Each structure stands twice: as C-alpha cells, then as structure tokens.
Amino acid sequence: MQDQSEASPCVALDAATPEVLGDDAIERLRAIAIQHGAVAAGTRIFRAGEPFRAIYGVRIGAIKAIRYDGAGEEQVVAFHLPGEFFGLTGIHSDRYVNTAVALERTAVCGLPYQRLFHVANDHPRLRRQLMRLMSGVILTEQDQYAAMAGHTADARLAFLLLDLRERMSRGGALQDRLRLPMTRAELGSSAGLAPETTSRVFQQFRRRELIEASGRNIRFLDLAGLRRLAVPLTHPGDGSGRTTAA
Amino acid sequence: MQDQSEASPCVALDAATPEVLGDDAIERLRAIAIQHGAVAAGTRIFRAGEPFRAIYGVRIGAIKAIRYDGAGEEQVVAFHLPGEFFGLTGIHSDRYVNTAVALERTAVCGLPYQRLFHVANDHPRLRRQLMRLMSGVILTEQDQYAAMAGHTADARLAFLLLDLRERMSRGGALQDRLRLPMTRAELGSSAGLAPETTSRVFQQFRRRELIEASGRNIRFLDLAGLRRLAVPLTHPGDGSGRTTAA
DNA sequence: CGAAGAATTGACGAACGTCAAATCGAGTGG
DNA sequence: CCACTCGATTTGACGTTCGTCAATTCTTCG
Numbered sequence: 072m073q074d075q076s077e078a079s080p081c082v083a084l085d086a087a088t089p090e091v092l093g094d095d096a097i098e099r100l101r102a103i104a105i106q107h108g109a110v111a112a113g114t115r116i117f118r119a120g121e122p123f124r125a126i127y128g129v130r131i132g133a134i135k136a137i138r139y140d141g142a143g144e145e146q147v148v149a150f151h152l153p154g155e156f157f158g159l160t161g162i163h164s165d166r167y168v169n170t171a172v173a174l175e176r177t178a179v180c181g182l183p184y185q186r187l188f189h190v191a192n193d194h195p196r197l198r199r200q201l202m203r204l205m206s207g208v209i210l211t212e213q214d215q216y217a218a219m220a221g222h223t224a225d226a227r228l229a230f231l232l233l234d235l236r237e238r239m240s241r242g243g244a245l246q247d248r249l250r251l252p253m254t255r256a257e258l259g260s261s262a263g264l265a266p267e268t269t270s271r272v273f274q275q276f277r278r279r280e281l282i283e284a285s286g287r288n289i290r291f292l293d294l295a296g297l298r299r300l301a302v303p304l305t306h307p308g309d310g311s312g313r314t315t316a317a
Numbered sequence: 318m319q320d321q322s323e324a325s326p327c328v329a330l331d332a333a334t335p336e337v338l339g340d341d342a343i344e345r346l347r348a349i350a351i352q353h354g355a356v357a358a359g360t361r362i363f364r365a366g367e368p369f370r371a372i373y374g375v376r377i378g379a380i381k382a383i384r385y386d387g388a389g390e391e392q393v394v395a396f397h398l399p400g401e402f403f404g405l406t407g408i409h410s411d412r413y414v415n416t417a418v419a420l421e422r423t424a425v426c427g428l429p430y431q432r433l434f435h436v437a438n439d440h441p442r443l444r445r446q447l448m449r450l451m452s453g454v455i456l457t458e459q460d461q462y463a464a465m466a467g468h469t470a471d472a473r474l475a476f477l478l479l480d481l482r483e484r485m486s487r488g489g490a491l492q493d494r495l496r497l498p499m500t501r502a503e504l505g506s507s508a509g510l511a512p513e514t515t516s517r518v519f520q521q522f523r524r525r526e527l528i529e530a531s532g533r534n535i536r537f538l539d540l541a542g543l544r545r546l547a548v549p550l551t552h553p554g555d556g557s558g559r560t561t562a563a
Numbered sequence: 564c565g566a567a568g569a570a571t572t573g574a575c576g577a578a579c580g581t582c583a584a585a586t587c588g589a590g591t592g593g
Numbered sequence: 594c595c596a597c598t599c600g601a602t603t604t605g606a607c608g609t610t611c612g613t614c615a616a617t618t619c620t621t622c623g
Contacts, residue, residue: 140548148459160455160459161452163449163453163455163456164456168456169459191444192441195438201448202408202434202447202451205451205452205455206405206408209405209409209455210406210410210414212455212458212462213395215462216458216461219466219509220508221509224610224611254569260467261466263467263468264611264612265467267614268611269570270570270571270572271571271611274572286569302386302387469578469579470579500602501601501602510580511579512601512602513579513603513604514579515602516602517579519602519603520603532589567621567623568619569618569621570617570619570620571617571618572615572616573615574615575614576613576614577610577611577612577613578612579609580607580608580609581606581608582608583604584603584604585604586604587601588600589598589600589601590597590598591597591598591599592595592597592598593595593597
C-alpha cells in the first residue's frame with residue numbers, strides 16, 4: 072500500500088507495485104514518463120484552456136488546482152500531494168479545465184495521455200489500475216464535497232487538517248507534526264471559507280488545545296478531539312486508506 | 318451528441334454512437350447489460366457497503382446518491398438523470414460507498430463490471446470511452462464543488478436549477494418548463510442548505526419573476542437573470558455541453 | 564535591513580440555520 | 594368518489610455563524 076513517491080509516482084500508479092502491473096508495463100511506463108525538474112513556488116504546470124496532453128503525478132512538493140470565479144477571484148478546487156495525480160479532467164474535455172500551480176518547490180512527472188493509452192493497450196492490469204485510479208479520484212472528490220456541504224467552519228477545517236495529515240504521511244507512519252504547503256487563504260478557499268474565518272478557527276483550535284500552530288507548522292495535540300469535530304465520513308465497513316485526488 | 322436514453326444508456330456509453338464504439342462492441346454491450354424494470358419511488362438500487370458488482374445507467378426517472386451523516390442525517394451527494402451513470406466509486410473500493418435511491422418511478426440498466434472490463438479488453442475504443450466517461454464525472458463533480466463553495470444560497474440554487482434544466486433536456490431542445498424529481502429538502506441538501514432556506518430562495522426567485530414554481534413544477538421566466546445570479550463556471554474556450562454525473 | 568505578503572484581531576452587519584406553527588398537496592383506504 | 598392523513602412546503606421569529614472592512618502585527622524573502 073505504501074509507495075516510494077519521490078522516485079516516480081507515474082510508474083507506481085495509485086500505489087501499484089511492480090507485482091501488480093508486471094515488469095514490462097513498469098518498464099514501458101518508465102519509458103514514456105517525463106520527469107520534470109523541480110520548479111519554484113508559483114510556477115504554473117498548466118493553465119485552464121490549454122490543450123490536454125498529459126496527466127501529472129506529484130513527486131515532491133504540492134500543487135493547487137484553481138479556477139477563476141466570475142470576478143477573477145481565485146477559487147481552490149483541490150490540493151495535490153506527493154504520489155497523487157492531477158489533470159485528469161482534461162481527458163474528457165481535451166483541454167485542462169483547472170490551472171495547476173506549485174505551492175512550494177515542486178517536482179512533477181508527466182504521462183502523455185496518448186502514449187499511456189497505447190501502453191495500456193498491451194497491459195490489461197494497467198487498464199484496471201487506471202480505472203481504479205479514476206474511481207478513487209471521484210471518491211475523494213465526493214468525500215470532500217460531503218464534508219463541506221452544510222457543515223460549520225470548525226468541522227470543515229478539522230476534516231481538512233486530518234485529511235492533509237493522512238495524505239502527507241504517504242509511505243510512512245502518521246506524523247503528529249506537519250508543515251502546510253498552503254496559506255490560510257488557500258486552505259480556506261478550498262473549504263469555501265474566508266481567510267479571516269480560517270484564521271479564527273485556527274485560534275479556536277489552539278485555545279482548545281487541539282493543535283499547536285505557528286505559521287504553517289502544525290502540531291496535532293488532540294486527534295480524538297479533532298475527529299469529534301470533523302465530519303465522520305462513514306464509509307461503512309471500510310478499513311482501507313485514502314486515495315489520490317484530482 | 319444526442320442519444321436515445323430511454324433505449325439504453327448502457328449501450329450508448331456517455332452519448333457514444335455506434336460509429337464511435339463499433340457494431341461489435343455495441344452488440345456485446347447489449348449482451349451483458351441488464352435491463353431492470355421500473356421501480357417505485359424510494360426503492361434502493363444499492364446500499365453503501367454492499368459489494369460492488371455493476372455500474373448503472375439511468376434509463377427513465379431519477380436517482381439520488383446519499384450518505385448518512387454522523388447523526389444518521391441524510392446528505393445528498395448527487396442526482397443522476399436519464400443517460401447518466403452512477404456507482405462508479407465502487408470500482409475503487411470494491412464496495413458501494415453511497416446509497417442509490419430512486420426519486421420517482423425509475424428504470425436503470427446495470428453493466429456488471431467484470432464483464433464490462435472483459436468486453437473492453439477487445440475494444441480499444443470502448444476503453445477510451447470509459448476513460449472519457451470517468452473523466453467527465455470528475456469534471457462535473459468539481460464543477461458542482463466550485464459552484465457551491467463560498468457562494469450564497471441564491472447562487473447555489475440558481476446554478477442547480479440551470480444545471481438540472483440542461484441535464485433534463487437530453488437529446489431535445491432545452492425546455493423552459495420542467496418537473497423536479499426531488500423535494501426542496503433534497504435539493505437543498507445537495508447544495509448544503511437547510512430546507513427552509515431553499516424554500517425562501519424559491520420565494521425570492523418568484524418575487525423577482527425569475528421562475529414560476531408550483532410544487533415541483535418549474536417554469537423558467539428569466540434565464541439571463543438566473544445566469545447572472547448563478548456561479549459562472551468559466552471553462553475557458555468551452556463550447557461543448559455537459560456530461561454525465563456520478 | 565526593508566518591503567510585500569501573510570496572519571491576526573476587532574467591530575459590525577448580512578446570511579443562514581433552527582425551532583415552531585400553519586398551510587398545502589398527493590396518495591390512500593373506505 | 595371523497596374524506597383523510599401524512600409528508601412536503603411555506604412562513605415567521607430569533608439567534609448564531611460567518612463574511613466584510615479595516616487596522617495591526619508577524620514572516621519571509623529579496
């Protein structure tokens with residue numbers, strides 16, 4: 072279930088091991104994957120409206136997927152962390168619909184879609200893995216939606232923090248410290264909250280001794296308390312972990 | 318682009334014509350598709366936690382995908398209209414994560430996933446179509462999310478009504494009348510709003526002469542006005558229509 | 564060291580949820 | 594066919610939550 076994201080998530084699609092995909096598929100994926108070097112914070116990987124060419128995996132760093140609201144206001148649609156894939160919506164539209172921006176120094180790898188499709192032509196197990204990957208993205212999307220709709224600012228942010236904690240500890244034990252790659256404003260935007268509200272909820276969490284937070288550095292003090300606040304996300308009979316996001 | 322949903326959306330995957338899929342693929346899809354008879358409102362197609370077997374398409378009627386919030390409160394995740402597919406999240410989890418309930422007299426067709434996968438083994442174009450389908454679902458999910466997050470009740474409901482109008486006129490010209498398959502409470506829940514708020518916004522729309530509404534029957538009086546209210550959904554350089562939803 | 568952006572804090576008002584009660588409407592059994 | 598009944602919808606009153614505007618402090622990076 073764990074992976075070595077830093078190596079290349081594009082070759083370990085959705086945490087698939089070589090045993091799952093087969094050596095030949097791994098080999099050919101490696102051949103078509105484009106390993107991009109690290110880029111600075113603020114770099115755009117692609118922009119909304121550009122023709123779709125490849126899906127991307129995060130190797131190091133973090134990505135935000137954003138849209139521009141009517142008034143040109145930025146709205147965060149999702150965050151993408153190491154081991155996760157993004158740009159998948161382009162498959163349907165032949166164009167990217169979101170803009171992808173690096174939140175910090177970030178390295179991604181690209182899988183040109185046409186070539187990926189050709190490789191999949193020879194590898195049923197890769198095909199199955201791709202379907203699982205996309206299904207997992209739909210799932211995370213729905214989880215996020217359900218966690219936000221109709222809940223208080225407390226519940227949304229508690230959910231987001233716990234979610235980020237899980238996703239940022241891929242392949243290792245869950246940490247009780249983490250460094251957020253995004254600003255309060257970006258975190259709030261992804262939860263449909265104003266920056267000030269986000270900041271106030273952080274203060275409240277501190278007062279209640281649920282977390283310590285100095286700037287972007289977070290320390291979890293009371294996980295049980297946070298979980299009580301957050302939306303439960305009842306996946307009945309679910310023992311498995313989370314998946315990559317769009 | 319149009320389809321004959323009532324015949325069988327399972328054979329016209331995501332509005333794919335026979336020319337797109339090829340006659341043989343169509344034939345084999347027809348062979349594995351299970352055409353279920355119409356069921357009464359309130360019937361559960363599947364429940365969260367049940368083992369995943371098939372993805373479903375809506376032929377006639379409407380489906381709501383729901384989850385149960387911590388306190389056992391029902392939360393609407395999505396609506397599914399004729400021609401659209403649901404149950405796709407099961408691919409990842411091997412279980413259904415939502416419960417699917419018929420909102421009115423509804424007929425669906427099932428595509429057993431293992432068999433579908435086998436058919437796709439022989440048909441690259443079907444594989445491509447499946448990827449497009451799932452990508453489209455991710456896209457609609459994100460659209461919905463972006464339209465709800467951080468916007469007023471007015472904007473959310475205006476968006477939802479316009480969205481339902483488009484989706485309920487598949488294959489035909491857009492109607493300015495439609496009959497909503499869901500209650501105010503369900504509509505509100507899917508937008509993260511209380512039933513009372515939903516009702517009040519409807520009253521406001523009536524006073525402003527944006528719509529007529531008696532019970533579930535809606536008539537659009539001022540589309541331009543509604544669009545001004547609703548969230549723009551800027552898909553830059555986008556001339557295409559919408560897609561099926563999860 | 565300085566500057567620009569990020570985070571915090573306060574005050575205020577608008578938007579929305581909650582509780583409660585009244586009305587409407589569709590389906591049902593007699 | 595009609596009265597009845599249960600749920601859906603509406604309406605009102607009220608309190609809470611959250612967004613907005615504005616000012617201040619803190620960080621980070623050049």
